[in-house]
Amino acid sequence: MTATTKRRAVPDSDGTRKDAASGQRRRRGPRQDNRRALLLDAAAKQFGGRGYHAVTMREIAGGADMLAGSVYYHFPSKDDLLIAVYEEGVRRLAERVESAVADIDGSWEQLAAACRAHTEMLLDDSDYAQVILSVHPADVPPGRDRLIALRDGYEEYFRRMIEALPLPPGTNRAALRFTLLGALNWSKNWYRPGGMTPAQISHEILEILRCRLADKDQQQ
Amino acid sequence: MTATTKRRAVPDSDGTRKDAASGQRRRRGPRQDNRRALLLDAAAKQFGGRGYHAVTMREIAGGADMLAGSVYYHFPSKDDLLIAVYEEGVRRLAERVESAVADIDGSWEQLAAACRAHTEMLLDDSDYAQVILSVHPADVPPGRDRLIALRDGYEEYFRRMIEALPLPPGTNRAALRFTLLGALNWSKNWYRPGGMTPAQISHEILEILRCRLADKDQQQ
DNA sequence: TTGAATACCAAACAAGCGTTTGTTTTAATA
DNA sequence: TATTAAAACAAACGCTTGTTTGGTATTCAA
Numbered sequence: 001m002t003a004t005t006k007r008r009a010v011p012d013s014d015g016t017r018k019d020a021a022s023g024q025r026r027r028r029g030p031r032q033d034n035r036r037a038l039l040l041d042a043a044a045k046q047f048g049g050r051g052y053h054a055v056t057m058r059e060i061a062g063g064a065d066m067l068a069g070s071v072y073y074h075f076p077s078k079d080d081l082l083i084a085v086y087e088e089g090v091r092r093l094a095e096r097v098e099s100a101v102a103d104i105d106g107s108w109e110q111l112a113a114a115c116r117a118h119t120e121m122l123l124d125d126s127d128y129a130q131v132i133l134s135v136h137p138a139d140v141p142p143g144r145d146r147l148i149a150l151r152d153g154y155e156e157y158f159r160r161m162i163e164a165l166p167l168p169p170g171t172n173r174a175a176l177r178f179t180l181l182g183a184l185n186w187s188k189n190w191y192r193p194g195g196m197t198p199a200q201i202s203h204e205i206l207e208i209l210r211c212r213l214a215d216k217d218q219q220q
Numbered sequence: 221m222t223a224t225t226k227r228r229a230v231p232d233s234d235g236t237r238k239d240a241a242s243g244q245r246r247r248r249g250p251r252q253d254n255r256r257a258l259l260l261d262a263a264a265k266q267f268g269g270r271g272y273h274a275v276t277m278r279e280i281a282g283g284a285d286m287l288a289g290s291v292y293y294h295f296p297s298k299d300d301l302l303i304a305v306y307e308e309g310v311r312r313l314a315e316r317v318e319s320a321v322a323d324i325d326g327s328w329e330q331l332a333a334a335c336r337a338h339t340e341m342l343l344d345d346s347d348y349a350q351v352i353l354s355v356h357p358a359d360v361p362p363g364r365d366r367l368i369a370l371r372d373g374y375e376e377y378f379r380r381m382i383e384a385l386p387l388p389p390g391t392n393r394a395a396l397r398f399t400l401l402g403a404l405n406w407s408k409n410w411y412r413p414g415g416m417t418p419a420q421i422s423h424e425i426l427e428i429l430r431c432r433l434a435d436k437d438q439q440q
Numbered sequence: 441t442t443g444a445a446t447a448c449c450a451a452a453c454a455a456g457c458g459t460t461t462g463t464t465t466t467a468a469t470a
Numbered sequence: 471t472a473t474t475a476a477a478a479c480a481a482a483c484g485c486t487t488g489t490t491t492g493g494t495a496t497t498c499a500a
Contacts, residue, residue, distance in 0.1 A: 028475055031467055035477080053273035054359060057458060069459075070478050078458065136354075139274060175416075175424040182406025183399040190398055204395040211431040248445055251497055255447080277488060289489075290448050298488065 036074045039064040041127070044085045048130030052082055052139040083143045086135065089128035090150045096121055097157055107164040112206055114161060119184050119202035123191050133188055155181065180209060256294045259284040261347070264305045268350030272302055272359040303363045306355065309348035310370045316341055317377055327384040332426055334381060339404050339422035343411050353408055375401065400429060 030036075042063030046055040057068040057078055075081040100117035104110045121129040132154075137147040158181060162173050183205045191201065250256070262283030266275040277288040277298055295301040320337035324330045341349040352374075357367040378401060382393050403425045411421065 028468065031476060033467080033477085050358065051271065051273065051356065053271065056456080058456090067479060068457095069461085069480080072459070073477060134356075136271065138270065172424060175421075176428060178407065178410055179403040179425050179428050182404075182409075183402040186402025186406055187398065189402075196395075201395075204392055205399050208396060208399050209428060248498070251446060253447085253497085276486080278486090287449060288487095289450080289452095289491085292489070293447060 035064055035066070039066065039071060039074055040081075040085060040088065043081050044089065044127040044131055047082060047085055048089075048127040048134050051134045051136075079140050079143055082131075082135065082140055083146060085128060085131050086147055086150060089126070089131045090154050092126055093118065093121055093129050093132065094154055094157065096125075101161075107161065107166070111158075111161045111165065112203070114157065115180070115184060115202040115206055116199050119187065120198040122185065122188055123198040123201070124193075130188070133185055176209070180205070183209075255284055255286070259286065259291060259294055260301075260305060260308065263301050264309065264347040264351055267302060267305055268309075268347040268354050271354045271356075299360050299363055302351075302355065302360055303366060305348060305351050306367055306370060309346070309351045310374050312346055313338065313341055313349050313352070314374055314377065316345075321381075327381065327386070331378075331381045331385065332423070334377065335400070335404060335422040335426055336419050339407065340418040342405065342408055343418040343421070344413075350408070353405055396429070400425070403429075 039060070043055075043060045046060050046063060057071055060081070061068045061071050071081065075084060096117045097114045100113045101110045104113045122133060132151060135147070137144045137151070140147065155177070158177055159173075162177050162180075165173075167173070184202060187198075187201050187205075191198070196204070259280070263275075263280045266280050266283060277291055280301070281288045281291050291301065295304060316337045317334045320333045321330045324333045342353060352371060355367070357364045357371070360367065375397070378397055379393075382397050382400075385393075387393070404422060407418075407421050407425075411418070416424070
């Protein structure tokens with residue numbers, strides 16, 4: 001159930017408060033021991049591991065050494081908490097991919113670096129990123145469109161990278177993108193620590209697609 | 221919560237009852253208006269569309285024009301109902317793939333036929349098949365291993381088909397299988413009726429992988 | 441036609457859910 | 471140091487959940 005009214009002022013998503021537009025007495029900011037971030041971490045771990053509906057507010061709160069009611073000081077509802085986690089997940093994924101690509105030359109090499117960063121985040125490095133895979137947008141009807149927009153926004157990075165590849169004319173780049181992302185994301189279903197590393201997985205998958213991705217002048 | 225004790229005898233999964241091992245008086249079988257199958261259909265539709273935890277017993281029962289309590293005549297718990305649906309999903313998938321492959325010659329052509337059947341089932345033809353994608357085995361702790369075994373058993377078809385392909389020595393066939401199934405299954409996240417058909421999707425994905433799958437003597 | 445097993449219904453149950461409420465503790469400011 | 475907002479707790483609320491219970495039509499074999 002979505003929150004309809006707020007009993008108290010709830011902080012903005014960045015955890016800071018702003019002055020009223022008119023120059024009234026200055027408000028106080030958040031305290032230093034603010035555990036909002038800890039709470040978001042706990043939510044990410046739970047949502048990422050078990051999906052939206054399997055996780056309870058009491059479990060999330062417990063993960064941050066709180067009680068369920070206290071969560072509502074930071075987030076107006078469970079839906080909003082999930083959306084905040086999802087946003088942070090997309091933000092971190094995008095950030096990591098961007099920085100992985102930053103100093104790389106060559107469209108193919110850039111895509112490889114992005115895929116590696118993407119896979120490492122999903123499989124090992126980030127509970128937040130896993131939320132993007134574990135949570136189905138339809139789980140949260142009021143936030144559905146927002147989640148889809150966030151996911152699409154992130155995938156836009158890959159669309160542009162594949163757009164930049166030199167490919168034989170007539171290549172279905174959309175299908176290429178779906179195949180690549182599908183194969184990478186699906187690895188969460190069979191990845192086991194101790195087996196192939198995330199980097200190896202992403203490398204292997206790209207290698208399988210490579211002869212198709214490569215134009216004549218790049219063959220091997 | 222898992223059922224701990226059964227108050228009454230519950231029919232077997234095929235809806236028939238068997239005699240006690242010793243030759244006691246013959247039991248009566250199920251009536252003709254038995255709505256067990258209808259109930260299973262309703263459960264498949266709900267589980268397949270929204271996952272395990274988002275679906276309630278009342279919704280499932282309502283889908284078969286029953287009340288929630290009546291479900292427990294046929295299945296001892298929600299867990300068992302999900303497992304029954306999952307089993308049926310795997311059974312139907314396997315059946316469809318087997319019959320699609322039956323009259324096809326050539327290892328490549330067989331794989332293509334199997335992928336097409338697989339994709340059509342997942343995207344259009346079967347609520348049961350979609351359960352395999354929508355339900356995470358970890359959603360049902362007591363049935364987790366059973367679900368994983370079922371899924372692995374089905375994927376064994378693809379393992380054998382890829383095993384039979386003539387490929388360059390040293391090819392990582394496991395990675396190939398994961399890539400293929402991942403790309404196919406992921407299509408559920410972006411498939412929209414009116415766009416590419418399931419057959420086109422499966423064809424396109426295989427085409428992208430083809431140059432890798434094909435040995436020298438099969439190139440084009 | 442009877443009798444027993446089948447296949448439900450109607451209603452409740454305890455437990456757990458997301459959320460609200462009133463109060464209290466804590467920390468930063470003045 | 472007194473004040474005030476921030477950030478929590480403790481306890482409940484109303485509702486929904488999966489499940490149980492006792493009863494009742496319906497069906498089919500004898």
